[in-house]
Amino acid sequence: MKQKSFNPGIKVTIFFIFFSILFFFLGLWQIERGQNKQEVIDLFDSSIKAKPSIFNKDSYKWQRVYTNGSFDESQQILIDNVIYRGRVGFKVFTPLRIQNDARLLLVDRGWIAKGSLREDIPDISIGNSFNELSGLLVQPELGFVLSDDLISELWPKISQTQSLDYLSKAYNNELYPFILVAEPTYKDSLTYMEVIPTNMLPVKHYGYALQWFTMFLVLCGMYIYFGLKNKTYEK
Known part of the structure; x- marks a missing residue:
């Protein structure tokens, strides 16, 4: 057996x-x-439905806030290789100088298409007038980059990353640890790109x-x- x-x-x-x-x-x-x-996602959904709060030192990621100050159009950063509806372009980050504050707040004004040549810089002029705006606070990660040379030397600078760890090196002033994505109703917004809280x-x-x-x-x-x-x- x-x-x-x-x-x-x-x-x-x-x-x-x-x-x-x-x-x-x-x-x-x-x-x-x-x-x-x-x-x-739950935090993001609840945040975007809330009324904007005044931006301050206690503000946090995904919070809707409002603030005011003057833009410095001479020190703008273009985020390279941003795809919108199949077209390649830039995201435009403009520093906002808040009243009585030495730190700068980078404002994501939206997307703009690239020119026919890489050397063609689109018109991103905005002026240095006093502005009131609201938006959503984000903290981009380093992400995938196409080059070791992440940020160009001349203004407006072209950057391969949205990471504030790298962008802060371009400024003499300290940056807030957020980027304010301006709401599409803001008068100087470019093409608005919807904020996605997670890539998966x-x-x-x-x-x-x-x-x-x-x-x-x-x-x-x-x-x-x-x-x-x-x-x-x-x-």
């Missing part, structure tokens, strides 16, 4: 333990990331989690199968 005993072998067991733990924790990690993204929805992370857990279950099944198949003996 043939009987089977469970003996997958040491190498197979080590392989199983390593990858089963890896797949299981990768699944948990994706679930956690999905939950974090949902929290970001929670459901996609949950889909990745399902894939990792499926691989974990398949690995468990294979381990049991090879463990039983590996050794048979007569009784």
Whole structure:
């Protein structure tokens, strides 16, 4: 009579333990990331529905705020390679000098198309008059860059990144740790680009989690199968 005993072998067991733990924790990690993204989206949705508050030192990311001051059009930054409806252009960041404040607040005035040649700088003039505006506070990350030379030397500077860690190096004054995305109703706004709080929805992370857990279950099944198949003996 043939009987089977469970003996997958040491190498197979080590392989199983390593990858089963890896797949299981990768699944948990994706679930956690999905939950974090949902929290970001919930905060964003509640913030954009709220009335604007006055901008101050206690302002926070995704908050709608209003403020006033004078733009410095001589020190504007163009964010390169921004795609809008299939066209390549720039985002225009203009520093706002708030009254009685040494720090500058960068204002995202919107998108503008590139010229036919890379050297063609579009007209982004705005003047240095007193302005009142409202918008949403964001904190862009470094993101993907196409060059090691992130910011050009001459004004208006062309930058490959929206990261304030890099943009702040272009100014003598300290920058606030936010960028104010001006609302489309602002008179000097360019083409408004909708703010997206996250580049990946929670459901996609949950889909990745399902894939990792499926691989974990398949690995468990294979381990049991090879463990039983590996050794048979007569009784």
